[in-house]
Amino acid sequence: MSVAFAIEPLAEDALLLRFGDGIDATINARVHAAAHALRAVNLPGIIDIAPAYATLLVRFDAFVRGGEALSEAITRALCRRFRGSDELTAAVPGNPAAQRVEIPVCYDGEFGQDLEAVAEYARLSHGEVIARHTAAEYTVAMLGFAPGFPYLLGLDAALHVPRRADPRTRVPAGSVAIGGAQTGIYPRELPGGWNLIGRTPLALFDPDRDPSCLLAPGDRVRFRAIDADEFAQHAERRA
């Protein structure tokens, strides 16, 4: 039986399920589909099910069940769910529990410090950069780097702009940024090398809120342009 993924041991208590290599929407959708299916079957001993671009990390209690036995159980569960490999290979179900989230972004002034540079590199006007950035629907490929930082797939090819040669030591919380083929949002003040094109007044991550994270892996995201007044209103409501 051939399956559409390989299982690699990572540590005594961790496996990596590999669905392909590279950054690819189809492969990433399979990762989310498998993550959803594994959460649903709830195999004993599993602690973490964490999607990345092309791989799914499964961390487990090695004293409940060893890696080999868990690998077999995972293979059985995923093959049962996706009827062998066909469905995982052909159809791309993604995560059926995915939410659609709209994120307001102010692209004006200091919020979009690098908008100028991005527009110049892309040979577009400011307005065109914003129009293209708000037109697309993105998928949360994974969360990482910092709690609640979403790596978003689906950026318009015209907006693929290399990272800054000189990374900033402080990127403000809420910054919406472009790094190569990806766009993302800084949940808090962090160092970073991506190009800042705007800022959202929403809290991406708040450990005192339930759920703590605005976005979950596999969620669909759209950006909506707002002006400085609306940004201020949002920010006031949060405070």
Add this chain to the structure above:
Amino acid sequence: MTIEVLKPGLLTTLQDIGRLGFAHLGVGRAGAFDEPVLCIANALCGNPHDACTLEVTLLGPTLRLNAAAWVAVAGAPLPLRIDGLEQPMWAPVHVPAGATLELGAMRSGCRSYLAVHGGFDATPVLGSRSMDVNAGLGPNGGRPLRAGDALQMGSAPQPGSGSVPRTDWRIRQNAGESEPDPISKWRLDPRPWFRGDTNQPLRLLPGKHLDRLTPTSRNTLFSEPFVMHANSNRVGVRLVGPALAWMSPIEMVSEGCGPGLLQLPPSGEPIAFGPECPVSGGYPRIGQIAAVDIPRLAQMRPGDPLRFTPCSFDDALGALRERERALDALTANIAARLAHELHRPQRGPR
């Protein structure tokens, strides 16, 4: 029941066993770097193994306790003083109300754990009281202790264990002692849990890209020592030493990872991940330090030599099982001994 921080020490943080189950949100585990020692310090205070402690780095804090407490310090050897009087590590110790507890500079190793009976109390964040300094998560936003901070002691054993000795030691306390004295006249032999020798190699499980190293580099990896760089912390331990090279460039995207992962960034200097590491990483992977050897990584200090030896997953898991059995047996023994000693004075004839 508060503890006032007079001097914070070099890097002192609240740590329990960390937050589990949030990797998909980009939230790492954090928690004690040397987990078995955390468990032992807790056992010596009659706490559940996963109660919250202070993790102390190289130079310990000076604290004032406003109420009497039962404490224990385990880990890297340091001078432990109560109102200036030297006290044993690896033993339950009684601190009178108002006394000053001073943890000095470590003679070797890098991390020790101060446990108090009842645990350190703070509002858990995502299920844990651990401070994740790198992620800015946990009590006080993950900020390490500062002078003037006030820490809370739990008034009762935290839930999660049925084998905690009752707090009859309060009765001893009321029986008139105000001088600091060890609660018991014994202390543990630290050797199985803190060796302080840096010659023994760390066991390394094969990583995805191990066989992409040049044959010379693979040989070097397991035959020559590396040195721990000063720019190391709970996120990662940086190693300097012999150059390692790939046979051909490796392209990869970010993949899940955890503490113990040994990556080789383009700088050519390997990084071994610690408890505050990110949940994913995009550098090629040489290997994974066996879980049973993570405590030894935790006890390395800048300038220490560090060697690797190859290890299979089966052997690593076997060694981990053996250690867990030994740790379970030890903590059960400590609990039984404490229960016996602490109950005895109050038991009159029936």
